[in-house]
Amino acid sequence: MLRYLTAGESHGEALIGIVEGMPAGVPLTAEVINEQLARRWQGYGRGGRAKIEQDRVHIYSGVRFSKTIGSPIALRIDNAAYHRDRAHWPEVMAVEGTGEGIEKITLPRPGHADLVGAQKYGFDDLRPVIDRASARETAMRVACCTIARQLLRQFGIQIGSHVLRIGQVGYERPEDWQARVEALIAEGAEALARAADQSPVRMLDPELTERAIAHIQETKKQGDSLGGVYEVVVTGVPPGLGSYVHWDRRLDGQLAQAILSIQGQKAVEIGDGIAAASLPGSQVHDPITKENGVFRRRSNHAGGLEGGVTTGMPIIVRGYMKPIPTLIKPLETVDIATGEAQPTRYERSDVTSVPAASVVAEATVAFVIANAFLEKFGGDSLEEIRRRYEAEIGQLSTGLASKLE
Numbered sequence: 001m002l003r004y005l006t007a008g009e010s011h012g013e014a015l016i017g018i019v020e021g022m023p024a025g026v027p028l029t030a031e032v033i034n035e036q037l038a039r040r041w042q043g044y045g046r047g048g049r050a051k052i053e054q055d056r057v058h059i060y061s062g063v064r065f066s067k068t069i070g071s072p073i074a075l076r077i078d079n080a081a082y083h084r085d086r087a088h089w090p091e092v093m094a095v096e097g098t099g100e101g102i103e104k105i106t107l108p109r110p111g112h113a114d115l116v117g118a119q120k121y122g123f124d125d126l127r128p129v130i131d132r133a134s135a136r137e138t139a140m141r142v143a144c145c146t147i148a149r150q151l152l153r154q155f156g157i158q159i160g161s162h163v164l165r166i167g168q169v170g171y172e173r174p175e176d177w178q179a180r181v182e183a184l185i186a187e188g189a190e191a192l193a194r195a196a197d198q199s200p201v202r203m204l205d206p207e208l209t210e211r212a213i214a215h216i217q218e219t220k221k222q223g224d225s226l227g228g229v230y231e232v233v234v235t236g237v238p239p240g241l242g243s244y245v246h247w248d249r250r251l252d253g254q255l256a257q258a259i260l261s262i263q264g265q266k267a268v269e270i271g272d273g274i275a276a277a278s279l280p281g282s283q284v285h286d287p288i289t290k291e292n293g294v295f296r297r298r299s300n301h302a303g304g305l306e307g308g309v310t311t312g313m314p315i316i317v318r319g320y321m322k323p324i325p326t327l328i329k330p331l332e333t334v335d336i337a338t339g340e341a342q343p344t345r346y347e348r349s350d351v352t353s354v355p356a357a358s359v360v361a362e363a364t365v366a367f368v369i370a371n372a373f374l375e376k377f378g379g380d381s382l383e384e385i386r387r388r389y390e391a392e393i394g395q396l397s398t399g400l401a402s403k404l405e
């Protein structure tokens with residue numbers, strides 16, 4: 001089993017990650033991870049922190065001569081905010097001492113984890129909640145999951161994403177983006193990622209990009225914030241990953257968890273899931289065909305998954321993000337120290353983070369797919385997995401086909 005852990009507070013010294021279960025022989029350098037970390041910072045609508053952080057990973061273990069060696073991989077990313085403002089953050093986030101004289105934050109923001117965190121852990125200061133609930137943590141998640149992405153790349157499995165909507169600005173109908181996506185992913189989903197990266201809001205359509213930027217500017221002027229929708233696509237996935245035999249082995253369920261585990265994500269759609277709920281079955285289920293002894297589907301409304309198992313068609317997962325909770329325009333709250341009604345106080349924040357969330361979602365999806373891939377084809381080294389993969393993949397397509405004839 002592949003697993004990872006992250007640690008670190010947003011304004012602490014650093015973020016730490018450990019990835020365990022990665023086989024030996026997977027090509028890996030800090031540069032490959034840094035590339036993904038830079039992608040996570042893109043996106044019009046991010047706040048002041050984007051100008052401070054220059055995320056660079058340091059690999060401490062588990063890699064030798066640019067290849068994984070099978071042992072746990074330990075990673076570190078420094079928080080530039082902490083190191084830049086040394087008069088402030090080392091004192092506020094001190095590991096030792098009493099905290100005497102440090103100002104307490106007592107006005108919880110609706111929509112953030114502030115109040116529930118303080119209630120749950122018994123704090124009279126919201127700082128520890130703010131700092132760990134923060135999506136700063138997703139920098140380390142992207143780093144850890146990029147290692148999974150590297151494994152998948154060795155087998156031609158690629159992941160990309162693009163933004164479909166920011167607030168009021170988005171495609172009206174699936175036909176408005178689907179043909180464009182299909183053309184791009186014909187070369188693999190990373191072509192989709194590269195094309196989306198050209199837009200400051202990761203939208204494929206230049207006109208929508210302009211409108212989305214104007215919408216973000218106007219929303220910022222009004223002191224408000226925005227959410228949105230993005231689509232993650234995985235290509236080159238063999239049939240047979242995941243399983244229908246038990247709830248926690250269903251890949252669709254695991255993908256939904258991977259998306260919803262990202263801060264601010266409130267809904268997930270697999271394939272045409274939402275539209276399918278109001279259509280008759282004849283317009284939803286993908287007809288099965290057989291070409292050269294291989295089973296195929298005429299369409300992909302199912303988003304590459306049936307019964308929690310991959311069909312071999314591209315996996316399509318959409319994530320829905322709520323608007324950012326920190327607003328310039330105050331919201332009603334209650335001071336946890338005095339119990340008095342108060343307006344919220346504004347601290348530096350993003351207006352929207354949907355483009356960044358789409359990059360994080362690519363990473364979390366990569367991890368789920370890599371884990372399912374290892375469950376099916378796993379071994380201790382890349383070479384061992386390759387032998388199994390090559391032997392099995394023939395059976396899954398043509399072999400299975402002949403058995404069912």
Ligand SMILES: Cc1cc2nc3c(=O)[nH]c(=O)nc-3n(C[C@H](O)[C@H](O)[C@H](O)COP(=O)(O)O)c2cc1C
Nearest residue numbers: 112113133135263264265325326349350353356357
């Ligand atoms: C990439 C990214 C950046 C975010 N930036 C901010 C931000 O600047 N300000 C903020 O209040 N929330 C931000 N959020 C959302 C909060 O982290 C999130 O709403 C909070 O942790 C509460 O979790 P929940 O929304 O899932 O309930 C961001 C989320 C993501 C994924």
Ligand SMILES: C=C(O[C@@H]1CC(C(=O)O)=C[C@@H](OP(=O)(O)O)[C@H]1O)C(=O)O
Nearest residue numbers: 047049133134135136139263348349350
């Ligand atoms: C630091 C990141 O995002 C942060 C996520 C975040 C939140 O509340 O989730 C709040 C903001 O942090 P700060 O208070 O330092 O401005 C964002 O900048 C990051 O993505 O690396």
